[in-house]
Amino acid sequence: MSPDLKHRSASVKWLVGVVALAALVVAAALDTKVLSPQQVAALNPPAFNAESYAADRFPKVTALIKEKAVDLAVLAAAVGSDQAAAGEKYGQDLGSGNFAFPVKATGTVEEVADGFLLLAVPDVPKDAVVRVAVGPAVSGTPVRDATGTIKFGDFTDQTDYQSVANQFKLQIQKTVLAGLDTSSLKGKQVTVHGAWSTGGPPKSFLIQPVAVEVAP
Template structure:
């Protein structure tokens, strides 16, 4: 009985395998356990790229571009605008322009009824796509007083057309600001200042035009008004006056 060969050690087994014809060079056990680093998958790289794009876009949206001549700070620019000063300086310029360019209301209302856009381009002014504002003049008879509004009965207008004149104390709207076309939104820092400009002109009407007017005494009186209104419908005309005359 042939005795069995002794069991080979791992090192001897490797050496034996290496000596076999055509065998590949043996690697030590440590090399077999080496972990090869893998590159990020296509999906991971796409997500990383998308995150970078979003961050850059957000940075662009958060960036405020200013002209070199623009005010240093918004707060400082806002402090330079004084509505009361604007009204006092601008109303004496606006009122004569409205008087010079005023269209008789008895002419304008039929034109608005026939073709509002054509009448707006011919007689009115507006900023962007806002409603047209018109400088007008009208004579009528004082009628109903409704709060800060005085109704006028005007001959030569359609019966369905109501004419109201703002007689205070509240004067609202932006007709005076918009009717001449000389006051633009771009002249102001923001919408707040633009609105304040309209209010400032209305305040001048109350102190300069209507200071001596007693609305509750105007019923039945002959009244001549020159002013402006913003068009919404030819059936209702609400005037802000720059000239208000009552026949004794």
């Protein structure tokens, strides 16, 4: 092959390569989807914020607990008779035979000590202990669990799920207990709406409050 033909052949190959590369670039460009800022945000959601979630949901949870609350005298009798049946009728199944209940109790404050109100509630068995958590260490997760509207499957992992319960406790501190003068409550009648879960000592009712009303 003459040098001239070799040169032409190389030029043709180079041109074919350029055309093929250009075709690939055009195809890639046509196949590329330009996303709007909203679509980009949807693909990259912000990290879960338990504080804002709890602040938004706590009023709704409070309203539901008040709406569904079972009188403690009724609940105590039902749980004492058949805890599983009481849980199915009034509560939310937590697994392992335990349940969370929305509850209402009206009684007289017998004692205020160690972050709890000790209540005497009519028609609740005399050997039962009824306490309302009013101190800085509100423990447990019954408020999160008692309505059945907040499920583990709603969250990415256990950390977020537990964080919601912790933030609900802070909401209780801010919105329920901050304005409550517990030192003046002994001997007074109070009505408490809140949540209680089984799993503690028998005949012990530790209520996590979402509302506390003090009779005049």
